[in-house]
Amino acid sequence: MSLIVQKFGGSSVADAESIKRVAKRIVATRTAGNQVVVAVSAMGDTTDELIDLAHQVTPLPDPREMDMLLTTGERISMALLAMAIRSMGHDARSFTGSQAGMITDARHGAARIVDVTPVRVQEALDEGAIAIVAGFQGFNRDSRDITTLGRGGSDTTAVALAAALGADVCEIYTDVDGVFTADPRVVKKARKVDRVTAEEMLELAAAGAKVLHIRAVEFARRHGVTLHVRSSFTPNEGTWVVSGTEGETMEEPIITGVAGDLSEAKITVVGVPDTPGMAADIFTIVAETGANIDMIVQNVSTAATSRTDISFTLPKADGEKVLTALKAVQATLGFEALAYDDQIGKLSVVGGGMRTSAGVSAQLFTTLKNAGINMEMISTSEIRISVVIRADMLNDAVRAVHTAFGLDGDTDAVVYAGTGR
Numbered sequence: 001m002s003l004i005v006q007k008f009g010g011s012s013v014a015d016a017e018s019i020k021r022v023a024k025r026i027v028a029t030r031t032a033g034n035q036v037v038v039a040v041s042a043m044g045d046t047t048d049e050l051i052d053l054a055h056q057v058t059p060l061p062d063p064r065e066m067d068m069l070l071t072t073g074e075r076i077s078m079a080l081l082a083m084a085i086r087s088m089g090h091d092a093r094s095f096t097g098s099q100a101g102m103i104t105d106a107r108h109g110a111a112r113i114v115d116v117t118p119v120r121v122q123e124a125l126d127e128g129a130i131a132i133v134a135g136f137q138g139f140n141r142d143s144r145d146i147t148t149l150g151r152g153g154s155d156t157t158a159v160a161l162a163a164a165l166g167a168d169v170c171e172i173y174t175d176v177d178g179v180f181t182a183d184p185r186v187v188k189k190a191r192k193v194d195r196v197t198a199e200e201m202l203e204l205a206a207a208g209a210k211v212l213h214i215r216a217v218e219f220a221r222r223h224g225v226t227l228h229v230r231s232s233f234t235p236n237e238g239t240w241v242v243s244g245t246e247g248e249t250m251e252e253p254i255i256t257g258v259a260g261d262l263s264e265a266k267i268t269v270v271g272v273p274d275t276p277g278m279a280a281d282i283f284t285i286v287a288e289t290g291a292n293i294d295m296i297v298q299n300v301s302t303a304a305t306s307r308t309d310i311s312f313t314l315p316k317a318d319g320e321k322v323l324t325a326l327k328a329v330q331a332t333l334g335f336e337a338l339a340y341d342d343q344i345g346k347l348s349v350v351g352g353g354m355r356t357s358a359g360v361s362a363q364l365f366t367t368l369k370n371a372g373i374n375m376e377m378i379s380t381s382e383i384r385i386s387v388v389i390r391a392d393m394l395n396d397a398v399r400a401v402h403t404a405f406g407l408d409g410d411t412d413a414v415v416y417a418g419t420g421r
Contacts, residue, residue, distance in 0.1 A: 002168040003125070004029055007039040007135065007158035011175040011416075012232040013077045014044035022173075022232060023084035026130060030090060035125045037165065039135040039158035040081055042073025047151075063108035067137075067148045071097070074134035074154070082132045091129040095120055097146075098139030100131075101164075102157060104147045106140045110290075111147035113138060113156065113219075116164035125165075133161060152213030159216045163223035170225050172212060173232035175416045178239030179204070179211050181257045182402045184413030186395050190402065191409035193256060195240045200256045200350055201227075203384040207348030208261025217241065233416035254353035254360065255405045260398045261346040262391055264294060265319045266377070268311040269326065271336025279310060281333055282326070289325050291318035294346075295379040295388065307336070311377065313388060316342050344376070345394030348386040349401060361385055367404040373397050 006026065013019050030036050041047075050069055054061040061069075078094040085092035101117035124131040135154025138147045149156050155172060162170035179201070180190040196204075198221040205214035211229060220227050220241065230238025272278050279298065286293060294313040314322060319340060326338055354360050364385055368375060373396070377388035389397055402408060 001033055001035060003035045003037070003165060005037045005039065005158050005162040005165070005167045005170045006173060007154055007171065008041065008081075008173045008232055009154065009175070010041045010044050010046065012173055013040060013081065016080070019043075019077070019080050020084050023081060023088060025173075025232065026081075027085060027088050027090050030130055037121060037125070037131045037133065037161055037167070038081070039133050039154055039161060040074060040077045041135050041154040042070075043077050043080075046073040046076070064145060067108045067146050070148055071134065071137045071146055074136055078132045078134045082130075085130055085132075091127070092132055093124045093129050094132040094134070095124075096134050097137035097157065100133045100161070102133075102138035102160065104138035104140055104149070106143050106145070106147070108145070108147055110150040111138055111140070112215075113149070113160050116160050118161060118164050121161070122165065133157065149215075152210075152216070155213035155216035156219060159219045159223075159225050159227070162225045163219065167225070170220065170227050172216075172227060172229045174211060174229065175231065175233070176211065177231045177234065177236055177414065178229045179209070179241075179257070180413060181255075181407040181409075182398055183210070183260065184415050186260065187258075187399050187402050187408075188412045189408035189410075190413045191407060192413070193239050194237075195242050196256055197352055198241055198243060200352055200383060201241050203348070203350040203381065204257050204259050207259035207350060207384065207386060208263065208346060209257065209259045212241075231416060253351060254357045255349050255351035255407065256353075257350055258398050258402045258405070258407065259348045259350065260394045261348070262394060263315055264313045264344060264346055265316045265340065265342040266311055266313050266344050266388065267319065267322060267326075268309055268339040268341075269335050270309050270339060271305075271307045272310055273334050274306045274308045278333065281329075282310060282335075283312075285325050285329055286312075286314075286322055289318065289321045291315070291322050295377050295386065297377050313344070313346070313377070343391045344388050345391040345397075346386055346388055347394060347397050347401065348384055349405065350384045352383050354383050354385075363404060364401060367401050368397060371397060371400045373400075 082092040082094040103115040104111035121131045135157040182190040184190045227241035296312045375387045
């Protein structure tokens with residue numbers, strides 16, 4: 001008997017009919033002789049609607065109360081899904097994140113898992129029941145408060161449960177057939193990838209690919225959890241996220257995928273004194289805000305002024321607090337000004353084959369040049385090249401690069417549901 005953890009996103013449980021369809025799929029897995037644990041997201045755009053509602057009440061919702069509010073979405077979907085399964089003659093029990101033993105740190109809105117003790121989930125499995133767990137949420141032992149894992153956290157819930165329970169596979173169900181060479185909502189000719197290495201998937205997730213949450217991929221890689229990304233709307237096999245050693249046995253394409261990201265902003269610290277330790281002082285202040293920095297570029301200082309500019313990108317959601325923190329130390333650090341730009345887009349090409357293939361950078365830059373697209377920042381790793389461009393040109397750039405690297409398929413990709421919100 002195999003133990004399978006399944007995760008269903010908001011678009012898969014968007015309404016009553018969708019919930020009943022998902023219930024049939026879960027029951028089919030159970031009747032095939034498997035034990036089943038399910039992590040489920042809030043229905044459709046429920047989380048976004050709750051966030052909108054909170055901001056109608058107050059411009060600055062309290063983080064603790066925000067977590068209390070947002071976790072109601074998953075509780076609704078888990079209970080309805082358990083009811084649907086029970087109506088089909090199978091035992092199903094729903095559990096909140098805290099009941100399922102998802103122990104986190106105390107940070108509201110972006111908590112990290114510190115321990116998983118799924119005692120009640122294991123008891124349900126031992127008694128032949130299907131366990132339904134609310135994704136995205138946990139519990140802090142010290143504060144005794146409910147916490148949330150941040151957007152996309154239901155993926156992390158599923159992977160953490162799979163690791164703790166020793167599951168044979170963690171199936172991530174979504175509204176597309178698997179991992180594609182680009183977002184099929186943007187690139188109609190995007191192709192499904194049958195296998196992708198965990199390393200490539202991490203880079204794609206970090207670059208803005210929405211199909212898997214980056215923390216879930218890292219958790220899976222660290223704990224040896226096998227991931228299978230597939231559609232909840234068809235029985236087709238999806239994309240397997242494999243270990244690096246398994247990936248090395250395959251004939252790797254040069255480029256696995258192209259990703260676009262509109263969630264970041266750029267801050268430029270203008271006129272920084274070009275003295276030792278200034279960058280350290282600036283980024284220490286940034287780190288104290290809890291913001292995650294992505295790309296950093298420092299210009300060469302001019303001989304006349306002995307000053308330089310430092311630009312970096314970060315999530316738009318962190319922009320205001322970082323600006324506030326830097327403005328507070330401007331006089332102390334002695335830089336001249338701050339510039340904020342939230343109209344940027346990040347384009348990335350990812351592929352393990354880049355390690356042994358020359359000319360990828362030249363082809364990328366030439367493609368953007370021919371499309372009339374200017375690059376503002378460049379960042380690279382062993383298997384990724386990212387560039388910052390204007391936000392309103394990102395989708396055109398993704399399509400152009402996708403075609404230039406020969407990734408276009410013969411038919412249009414299918415998106416079964418979801419708003420992409």
